[in-house]
Structures are given as structure tokens and as C-alpha cells.
Amino acid sequence: xxxxxxxxxxxxxxxxxxxxxxxxxxxxxSNVELFHTIAPPVNVVTYDMPVESFAxxxxxxxxxxLKKLGxxxxxxxxxxxxxxxxxxxxxxxxxxxxxARNLSSSFIVMGSHGHGAIYELLAGSTTHGVLHRAPCPxxxxxSPRPKAAPGSGAGVSTARPQA
Numbered sequence: 001x002x003x004x005x006x007x008x009x010x011x012x013x014x015x016x017x018x019x020x021x022x023x024x025x026x027x028x029x030s031n032v033e034l035f036h037t038i039a040p041p042v043n044v045v046t047y048d049m050p051v052e053s054f055a056x057x058x059x060x061x062x063x064x065x066l067k068k069l070g071x072x073x074x075x076x077x078x079x080x081x082x083x084x085x086x087x088x089x090x091x092x093x094x095x096x097x098x099x100a101r102n103l104s105s106s107f108i109v110m111g112s113h114g115h116g117a118i119y120e121l122l123a124g125s126t127t128h129g130v131l132h133r134a135p136c137p138x139x140x141x142x143s144p145r146p147k148a149a150p151g152s153g154a155g156v157s158t159a160r161p162q163a
Contacts (some may be wrong), residue, residue: 002026002028002029002031002106003028003029003030003031003032003033003096003103003104003105003106004021004024004028004031004032004033004105004106004107004108004109005033005035005096005099005103005105005107005108005109006018006021006032006033006034006035006079006102006108006110007035007036007037007092007096007099007110007126007130008034008035008068008069008072008111009036009064009092009111009126010068010117011035011059011111011113011142012113012143012144013055013111013113013141013143015144016071016111016141016144017036017111017141018032018034018072018076018111018112019142020139021034022045022076022079022081022083024107024109024139025076025082025160026056026079026080027082028106030082030106031082031083031095032076032082032084032150033074033083033085033086033099033103033105034069034072034076034083034084034085034086035085035086035087035088035095035096035099036065036068036069036086036087037088037089037090037092037095037096038058038061038062038065038087038088038089038090038159039085039089039090039091039092040047040058040090040143047146050090056163058089059157062087062123063135065087065134066085066087068144069085069087070085072085073085075077090154092126092129093126093129093130096108096126096130097130097134097135098112100134100135100136101135104118106136106137107136107137107139108136108138109138109139109141110126110127110129110130110138110139110140110141111127111140111141111142111143112125112140112141112143113127113139113143118147120163127140
């Protein structure tokens with residue numbers, strides 16, 4: 001059976017990723033794997049986090065990931081779409097690429113946060129890293145844009161109608 005890998009980070013683009021992965025799986029008669037990577041706590045980089053705190057924070061992250069993945073799985077199950085879940089720890093790009101290879105994924109469906117070029121230069125981009133090294137086609141969904149407040153003028157054209 002073909003598999004659609006859907007890496008999720010539980011951000012605002014996650015619902016779109018799950019929906020589109022489900023639609024693609026339904027069209028192709030495929031399975032969806034919802035996949036999450038847990039990054040190590042930020043304080044680990046400074047080496048001043050007590051081991052017990054590190055373990056507690058990691059356990060909390062795992063518990064939350066399992067809970068959220070379960071909710072997303074139930075959503076696809078309710079639509080009759082075959083779905084599995086998995087999470088791992090480490091670098092997201094490496095983990096996603098490894099999982100795509102291990103599953104012989106037909107597609108990767110993932111979201112983008114739409115950060116600018118400077119952010120990507122300094123912090124990197126998971127989507128960019130996956131897109132350029134993926135073993136299969138990658139579908140990238142943009143992050144939802146905030147709606148303009150009424151009266152803000154956003155979306156209003158100042159062009160004159162032509163006669």
C-alpha cells in the first residue's frame with residue numbers, strides 16, 4: 001500500500017496538512033502516516049539544565065505529542081482514511097527524510113510557516129531542507145494568513161474603474 005507521510009508540528013498549518021494528506025490518500029487509496037519530531041529542550045544547548053528537568057520536559061513533550069497525534073488520527077479515521085501515527089526525537093529534517101525513505105513514501109505533505117529569507121538564513125527551514133533532499137514528491141502548504149481587521153483597508157482596491 002502507498003503511504004503519504006504528513007509531518008506535523010501542531011502549528012496553525014497542521015489542520016490543512018492533515019486535510020490535504022487525507023484527500024490525497026483517499027484519491028490514491030493510500031495510508032497516511034502522521035509524523036511528529038520532538039526537538040530537545042532549548043536549555044540543553046546551554047548545558048545548564050538538570051538531568052531530571054530534561055527528562056521531565058521530554059516526557060511532557062512525548063505525552064502532548066501522543067495526545068495531539070491521537071486527535072488528528074481520529075479525525076482521519078472518522079473520514080474512513082487509513083492512518084497511523086509516529087513520533088521521534090531529533091532533527092526534524094533528518095527524521096522526516098529518514099521516515100520517508102523507510103516507508104517508501106509516495107508523497108510528503110507538509111506545511112510551511114512562510115518565514116522570510118533572513119529567518120531561513122539564520123534559523124533554517126524544515127520545509128526547505130526536506131524539499132531539496134526528499135526521495136519523493138513534496139506537497140508544501142502555506143501557513144494560513146491572518147484575516148485583515150474590518151476597516152483596515154486590506155484587500156480594498158484603490159484602482160479606478162475603467163469606463
